[in-house]
Amino acid sequence: MHELVIVSGIIEAVSNLARKENKKILRFTVAVGELASFDRALIEELLNEVKKGSILEDTQVDVEVEKADVLCKSCESTWGFSDLIEPLGENEKEMIHFLPELVSSFSRCPKCGGRDLEIRSGRGIRVSYVEFEE
Ligand SMILES: [Zn+2]
Structure with missing residues (x-):
């Protein structure tokens, strides 16, 4: 599934950022372009799924639409x-x-x-x- 690969990459990148800064991340926002051919609801669901068990487990994640x-x-x-x-x-x-x-x-x-x-x-x-x- 295309979305799962992308979401896994995002979670990994944000986790790396937390490790690099040596700080806990309280929340982050993922912007999905209005012309991007992704299912936004699926992206949100997968983000919450994939972060379980990672250092972002308690991090709030929001998904927003980015205007083209x-x-x-x-x-x-x-x-x-x-x-x-x-x-x-x-x-x-x-x-x-x-x-x-x-x-x-x-x-x-x-x-x-x-x-x-x-x-x-x-x-x-x-x-x-x-x-x-x-
Ligand atoms: Zn012009």
Whole structure:
């Protein structure tokens, strides 16, 4: 299972951080990109499962959605992915849902009208916050 590999990697990385800092971690947050093809509920369930028996057993873990940003390569403006596709029709939105790269076919930069749009974030998964015990 793809998600299990990713979650195991996250737990290992955060555990290593705790060991390196020699501090207990009270809580951490995992940000899942809005365009990432992960099941967020499953990620949360697995995080809580995998940390059992590890040094993070008592650590609180939160999962949040990270918004995707789109860069216009013509004028270097950055736009929220969901704001860019908001004015589109339902059919286009559905296609973009399955193939986010299509944003550059259906949307234009609101500032310069350019179509050279590139998705810069919101496709991955990362640890966005770690709180150590003082
Ligand atoms: Zn532009």
